[in-house]
Amino acid sequence: MVIVGNDPATVEADLVERRLMCPDCLSALVPWGFARERVLKDGLVLRQRRSICPEESCGKTHVLLPEDCLARRHYRAEVIGEVLQDVFVGHKSFEDVARLAGVPPDTVFDWLRCFRRNAVVIARHFARWLAALLPGRALPERRGPAAVHALEMIGAAAKAASLSLRTRPPWSWASKMSGGWLLSNTRSPWPLPD
Ligand SMILES: [Zn+2]
Incomplete structure (x- = not known):
């Protein structure tokens, strides 16, 4: 899990241009598909981006969560x-x-x-x-x-x-x-x- 900004276009650019870091080893993350869509109770649809750490010794995947949300909570x-x-x-x-x-x-x-x-x-x-x-x-x-x-x-x-x-x-x-x-x-x- 990595907390990112609320603007999907900016997050995508940051991910593609390798400006987001793996919280485990601080390597630059790369895109890795999308997590299942989540709909918050106020109607916000989250199509959460997934990323993966390319570092061979790490290789962990991380969901990118917008900063106005909390993990596994359905309200902002x-x-x-x-x-x-x-x-x-x-x-x-x-x-x-x-x-x-x-x-x-x-x-x-x-x-x-x-x-x-x-x-x-x-x-x-x-x-x-x-x-x-x-x-x-x-x-x-x-x-x-x-x-x-x-x-x-x-x-x-x-x-x-x-x-x-x-x-x-x-x-x-x-x-x-x-x-x-x-x-x-x-x-x-x-x-x-x-
Ligand atoms: Zn890593």
Whole structure:
């Protein structure tokens, strides 16, 4: 999985001109067909590009996922992020948030459970991003529940990345910085504890 921009034409040009790198060995990826089409709940059709690493010792294939999406989630990252924010920071009930967002309550419940379960490692992961992007700056201290702190760290890291690298919406940065696996039930992109 490699997170790329939202414009398919730009992604295609980057892939063909070998500007996208294999996350495992940093070789330039080459085109490798398409993954099965996915339709998100808001109607966005994703015809996901696949790529392969030409390096003989690696040879891994990678799906290219647009940055406003998360792996294996059927809603855009921004919708998911706003739901997390409204429940954990806004203290709204998940049933109300689900209704207002037009998302089934079971789906929202799963997002909340997954985020809460990984909140400590998520906060640590984004703290590392923040420290790398703004070296020497003091990191925000945890003042409340782990999930709230994790959201603060995501927000701070995304802001730092938009300032230092290029402007993207915060939840696109969250997707990019977690390799698309921010809310995964089956795979952990998080480093082992120090
Ligand atoms: Zn590789």
